[in-house]
Amino acid sequence: MTVLSSALDPSGPEYAAARETMLARLDEVGAEHAKAVVGGGEKYVARHRARGKLLARERVELLLDPDTPFLELSPLAGWGGDHTVGASLVTGIGVVEGVECLVTANDPTVRGGASNPWTLKKALRANEIARANRLPVISLVESGGADLPSQKEIFIPGGALFRDLTRLSAAGIPTVAVVFGNSTAGGAYVPGMSDHVIMVKERAKVFLGGPPLVKMATGEDADDESLGGAAMHARVSGLADHFAADEPDAIRQARRVVSRLNRPASYGTPGPVEPPLFDEDELLGVVPGDLKVPFDPREVLARLVDGSDFDEFKPLYGPSLVTGWARIHGYPVGVLANAQGVLFSAESQKAAQFIQLANQRDIPLLFLHNTTGYMVGREYEQGGIIKHGAMMINAVSNSRVPHLSVLMGASYGAGHYGMCGRAYDPRFLFSWPSAKSAVMGPQQLAGVLSLVARASAAAKGQPYDEEADAALRTMVERQIEAESLPMFLSGRLYDDGVIDPRDTRTVLGMCLSAVHRAPVEGVRGGFGVFRM
Incomplete structure (x- = not known):
């Protein structure tokens, strides 16, 4: 039998304490998410609405197909710094006319939607996700360009934004820009380099230099409309492909553009979907408040994978790492989950072999982190822990199937690398509020x-x-x-978001759907030299 059982006791004191700790941490994360949602605050939201404009998240909601989910990415970007939480930009994956798309939306209630260093990092991460998963990009634009006091951190690396748009287009990944307001200076290149451009009548303003700059540079007197208004770009410059009467009309036209993209079907059809046998709500009490106390990742898998069905690989060898095959929302996955925290030589070799098997079968890999790193000490050094740990990291580095990572507990030292941390390019990486990550404890x-x-x-x-x-x-x-706390790490975009453990199955299902918009192909004989 490959169906998992459970020893979790939801009525026990340990479960109750862990659940209470997790709920308290979720409240902390929720309070920070709320800051991102309110954007620039009541004053600037009221001013924006008084101009008859929709808020960034309202634009996104209208764009998406009714009653479909939106997987928001990096909502805590900039947390703990001098900039507003969320970095004046909303990014995420949603379904438009039946097509999964990467959506970005400037928040003009935060300094007019100007880009700060975290906005740039967040936008670049969104482009990276779109490129890896071949998702069309829809940019809902209203931005004054770079936040000038931060220009030294934005100007030089910021050119990558425009480079990305051209590379996406060259790779056959459609890009759509919907301009609701200002798109000035460097921001003018977002519509300038997008495949399809929609501008809102008497609202959109797209120019390299506004009237004051033109006056200073050339002595010419010009107004916003003649320099960069939607009507001018639709009738004279040709930059606008579609001329919208108002914001709802612009969003309607964007949906129409997406409906005619002729995107290929998914590269992987999910099988039948079976819910887990155990309640996902119980994930709140699996991880102890003290990460020094071990927990069995099979308890997580029993509440995560389809039918709680998990076919474990090498269950008696390298027991500190659980490996095996399962399905999530009908999609096949290979799972690597830390059991007792420390990775020994056996676990490292087991992982390397398992990763090779997943690549042979073209199956995505899911890494569930709770590791303090590779074991140290004379016995383990003499036993070859360095070369065996390197073997695991080699396999992770050169694997080509999509990787998904979830930090449940500790993720310390080189164990973070071996379990496909941020530096190893997982397609998506999320953290639970219980997670911690650093060079060591x-x-x-x-x-x-x-x-x-x-x-x-x-x-x-x-x-x-x-x-x-x-x-x-x-x-x-x-x-x-x-x-080492998740909000600190998420604020620096070391993950794609801090998620409620109860949402993990849904989030992973959306991610697996997204990764199958590109071919899922493993490496064939392309691993580096394994030190045996």
């Missing part, structure tokens, strides 16, 4: 610094200041703890 890192300082003092024959050492350890532990 806070106590371990502070302890290492303390030991180094002690050794240095001893080598110099100096007395060691125990009081200063205690203060240093406390400071370092607090810093690393704060920098």
Whole structure:
């Protein structure tokens, strides 16, 4: 039998404590998400509405097919910094006229939709997702261009935005720009480099230089409409392909454009979908509040995969890593899930073999993180942990099937790399509110610094200041703890969002649907040299 059982006791004290901790963390994440939703705040939202304009998320909602979900990406971008949470940009995947699309929408209630450094990073990540999964890109544009005080961090890397649009088009991935308001300076190149352009009458303003800049540069007096109005671009310059009467009309025309893109069908038809045998709500109580306490990832899989059916690979070998085959929303997946935290040589070799098998079968891989890294110590170094860990990382690096990663608990050290962390280009990476990621745990890192300082003092024959050492350890532990939390990591776009554990199956189903918009093909003999 390959159907998973469950030993989770929803009536027990451990479950109750874990659930309470998870709900408290979800409340914290929800409060930060709410900041992104309100954008520039009540004053600027009211001003925007007074101009008869829709908000960014209202535009997205009208664009999408009725009653279809929207997978928002990087909603906490910029968290913990000087810029508004969300980075004045909404990005995500939704269905338009039956076609899965990557949608971006400037939020003009935040500094007129101007781009700050996090806006740029968020937009580039969205383009990366569109390119990897061959998703048409729809840009809902209203932006004053670069936030000038931040220009030193935007101007030079910002050119990649326009490069991406041309490369998407060259790869046969359609790009559509719908201009609702200002699209000025560098922002003018978004419609300028898109395949299809729709502009709203008497609202859209697309020009490289506005009236003040033109006056300063040439001495010419010009108004917004003659420089870059929708009517001018529709009748004179030809930049506008479609001339919309108002915002709803522009969105209607965008949907019509998508309906005629003639996109190919999915490259993978999902099989029958069976719900898990166990309640997804119980995922709230699986991960202990203290990540030092291990948990069985099979409890997660039992509430995640179709029919709770999981065909485990090498169940008796390398037990600290659970590997096996399953389906999620009808799509086949190969799963690698950390069981007891530490990765040993056996787990590393098991993972490398499993990844090769998934590539032979053209099956996407799902990585469920809860690892403190690869094992250290004399016995393990002599046993070859470096070459075996490198074997696993080699396999992950050169695998070509789509990778999806979810950080459930710890994701420390090189274990984060071996489990396909951000640097290893997973198609999507999400975190649970319980997740933590850093070079190592806070106590371990502070302890290492303390030991180094002690050794240095001893080598110099100096007395060691125990009081200063205690203060240093406390400071370092607090810093690393704060920098390892999911909202901190998500704010820097080290994941694609912090999600409710109960939504994991839905999120992964949407991601698997998206990745099958491109061919799913594994590597054939293209791995690097494995050190045996």
